[in-house]
Amino acid sequence: MKIEQEIERRARQVEGALEDYVPRRRPHGLSDAAWHHLDTGGKRIRPALCLIACEALGGEAERALPFAVGVELLHNMLLVHDDIEDGDTVRRNKPTVWKAYGVANAINVGDYLLARAFAAVLRSPVEEALRGRLLEVFTATYERTVEGQALDINARSQEDFTVEDYLRMAMLKTGHYLVLGMIGGAMIARAPEETLACLRAFGESLGPAFQIRDDLIDLTAGKGRGGVKGSDIREGKASILYAHALSHAAAEDRRRLIAVMRAARENTSDADVAWAMDLYRRAGSMRFAEERAEALVAAARGSLDALPGDQRATLGALLTHIAERTT
Amino acid sequence: MKIEQEIERRARQVEGALEDYVPRRRPHGLSDAAWHHLDTGGKRIRPALCLIACEALGGEAERALPFAVGVELLHNMLLVHDDIEDGDTVRRNKPTVWKAYGVANAINVGDYLLARAFAAVLRSPVEEALRGRLLEVFTATYERTVEGQALDINARSQEDFTVEDYLRMAMLKTGHYLVLGMIGGAMIARAPEETLACLRAFGESLGPAFQIRDDLIDLTAGKGRGGVKGSDIREGKASILYAHALSHAAAEDRRRLIAVMRAARENTSDADVAWAMDLYRRAGSMRFAEERAEALVAAARGSLDALPGDQRATLGALLTHIAERTT
Numbered sequence: 001m002k003i004e005q006e007i008e009r010r011a012r013q014v015e016g017a018l019e020d021y022v023p024r025r026r027p028h029g030l031s032d033a034a035w036h037h038l039d040t041g042g043k044r045i046r047p048a049l050c051l052i053a054c055e056a057l058g059g060e061a062e063r064a065l066p067f068a069v070g071v072e073l074l075h076n077m078l079l080v081h082d083d084i085e086d087g088d089t090v091r092r093n094k095p096t097v098w099k100a101y102g103v104a105n106a107i108n109v110g111d112y113l114l115a116r117a118f119a120a121v122l123r124s125p126v127e128e129a130l131r132g133r134l135l136e137v138f139t140a141t142y143e144r145t146v147e148g149q150a151l152d153i154n155a156r157s158q159e160d161f162t163v164e165d166y167l168r169m170a171m172l173k174t175g176h177y178l179v180l181g182m183i184g185g186a187m188i189a190r191a192p193e194e195t196l197a198c199l200r201a202f203g204e205s206l207g208p209a210f211q212i213r214d215d216l217i218d219l220t221a222g223k224g225r226g227g228v229k230g231s232d233i234r235e236g237k238a239s240i241l242y243a244h245a246l247s248h249a250a251a252e253d254r255r256r257l258i259a260v261m262r263a264a265r266e267n268t269s270d271a272d273v274a275w276a277m278d279l280y281r282r283a284g285s286m287r288f289a290e291e292r293a294e295a296l297v298a299a300a301r302g303s304l305d306a307l308p309g310d311q312r313a314t315l316g317a318l319l320t321h322i323a324e325r326t327t
Numbered sequence: 328m329k330i331e332q333e334i335e336r337r338a339r340q341v342e343g344a345l346e347d348y349v350p351r352r353r354p355h356g357l358s359d360a361a362w363h364h365l366d367t368g369g370k371r372i373r374p375a376l377c378l379i380a381c382e383a384l385g386g387e388a389e390r391a392l393p394f395a396v397g398v399e400l401l402h403n404m405l406l407v408h409d410d411i412e413d414g415d416t417v418r419r420n421k422p423t424v425w426k427a428y429g430v431a432n433a434i435n436v437g438d439y440l441l442a443r444a445f446a447a448v449l450r451s452p453v454e455e456a457l458r459g460r461l462l463e464v465f466t467a468t469y470e471r472t473v474e475g476q477a478l479d480i481n482a483r484s485q486e487d488f489t490v491e492d493y494l495r496m497a498m499l500k501t502g503h504y505l506v507l508g509m510i511g512g513a514m515i516a517r518a519p520e521e522t523l524a525c526l527r528a529f530g531e532s533l534g535p536a537f538q539i540r541d542d543l544i545d546l547t548a549g550k551g552r553g554g555v556k557g558s559d560i561r562e563g564k565a566s567i568l569y570a571h572a573l574s575h576a577a578a579e580d581r582r583r584l585i586a587v588m589r590a591a592r593e594n595t596s597d598a599d600v601a602w603a604m605d606l607y608r609r610a611g612s613m614r615f616a617e618e619r620a621e622a623l624v625a626a627a628r629g630s631l632d633a634l635p636g637d638q639r640a641t642l643g644a645l646l647t648h649i650a651e652r653t654t
Binding site: 131132 | 353354355356357408411412413429430431432434435436437438439441442443445446449455456458459462463466467469470473474476477478480481
């Protein structure tokens with residue numbers, strides 16, 4: 001796959017640049033904690049797509065590198081804070097930052113990574129006015145992601161959480177942020193507004209599709225937290241399955257589901273999790289989620305029709321490749 | 328006091344502008360939690376000084392308002408995160424955000440306030456190049472504050488914490504950030520670099536002086552956490568008293584002090600606190616701290632000699648007033 005190789009090549013380039021932006025020798029609780037997290041890896045796909053989109057649209061990828069790094073640091077800052085908020089103890093087979101360094105350091109190192117993210121975007125070698133617009137998009141996207149996270153955190157105790165609530169949360173939390181790198185790369189390449197609008201529409205469909213896929217993976221394969229299935233049920237995380245089952249299950253099942261979701265993680269038994277997974281099947285929630293994810297992927301693909309003609313071959317091929325990874 | 332009235336007037340102006348930047352009707356966990364904190368008040372001195380410094384240097388204060396709001400939101404974001412990191416349950420006689428809304432919402436609402444802070448600075452009605460420099464100063468100051476916080480968090484378990492470590496921490500955590508508003512106001516007024524350097528030097532002395540005063544207030548009057556004295560000893564917070572006593576107390580006292588500081592808050596008795604406070608007196612740490620604070624205030628005043636002649640009467644009078652509040 002030529003595109004896959006290009007993503008891999010650009011991801012390695014970003015990987016190599018990270019140390020220029022997050023030095024290894026800052027005080028205890030910063031560099032060590034930051035690199036404890038950054039060294040867990042991750043595929044660096046978001047920043048790779050930033051560079052590739054910039055080049056595909058006729059820009060110089062090198063000029064997009066600081067923005068790409070900023071996107072990757074924002075992504076990692078959000079993961080560090082999310083892991084505390086969700087109480088997750090393991091990420092990519094290593095203890096999460098709060099587990100290894102304590103909650104105080106983990107909050108603070110997230111704040112630090114965000115400072116480095118803004119510093120990276122500020123280093124973008126572009127004219128002042130464009131740098132200002134890059135910062136505006138970066139800040140607004142960061143804010144929407146945080147807003148989506150607020151909906152996510154507080155959905156956990158909500159008895160009337162609907163599929164619409166879920167989709168709104170997923171769009172805010174993942175939709176804008178998924179394509180932030182590509183939008184920045186496109187802006188640096190001086191792409192026209194219609195290209196940016198197309199990228200936004202693409203993200204608004206594909207982000208929620210990714211999120212739904214994530215919900216399904218948790219039930220079918222486990223999220224890589226030691227391969228345990230049903231973590232979302234144990235944690236009481238508001239998934240699309242939960243939202244759908246709430247409005248499609250019988251009253252008694254509904255009550256029991258809410259009780260299972262509300263129970264503290266350590267009070268949720270394997271039998272509770274198995275029961276909820278079975279309910280998701282019986283209530284048609286699994287099939288509903290699969291179909292919704294497919295429909296969203298189709299919508300994401302459909303949004304590419306609005307790409308200016310000359311960009312179909314370049315950017316369109318890249319986006320189609322990304323969309324296909326969700327099916 | 329003419330200056331005090333002017334500070335009060337400008338503080339009220341900032342107060343009135345906050346709602347334009349942090350809307351009241353965002354989702355649960357954002358607006359309500361943010362305003363739970365913002366409504367605890369605070370004197371809004373930092374942003375007031377931003378507007379006053381801008382005007383004193385011949386600029387239009389209105390143009391500095393977004394930056395002033397950004398500084399105030401950064402300040403409050405740091406307080407929300409600090410309260411979690413320190414385990415503080417009360418601020419200005421109200422439950423802290425994490426106590427009222429849970430840790431997950433409190434981390435997230437701090438992140439939200441920071442997004443709003445950057446959005447505010449981005450709204451500064453100044454030319455692109457100056458806005459870029461304002462963002463650079465804002466980001467760098469935020470980063471130094473976080474770096475100081477890392478030193479603070481990790482000093483708690485440090486047996487060889489010195490007065491020099493303390494001063495470095497205090498300078499990073501408070502020195503730059505104390506004068507951030509005034510520096511932004513001065514930049515918007517197009518003040519020359521020597522004025523900015525003078526403001527930086529002023530903050531680098533006065534910030535640590537404030538921090539030492541805060542350490543002393545904790546022992547003499549309590550920090551307004553219900554008026555309880557010695558909270559820093561209960562929390563194991565690395566104060567200048569702790570740093571000084573570590574290198575001036577007898578070996579046995581030193582061992583006991585470390586044990587008291589390391590003990591969990593709920594395992595620290597009133598007798599332990601009284602003993603540590605007495606040790607601080609016996610070891611000369613109280614007197615040392617008072618003298619050091621005075622010396623730093625004098626240094627802050629001395630740094631004003633470098634102000635360009637025509638600024639002595641305006642900015643100099645303001646800064647002298649601020650410095651005097653610490654004595």
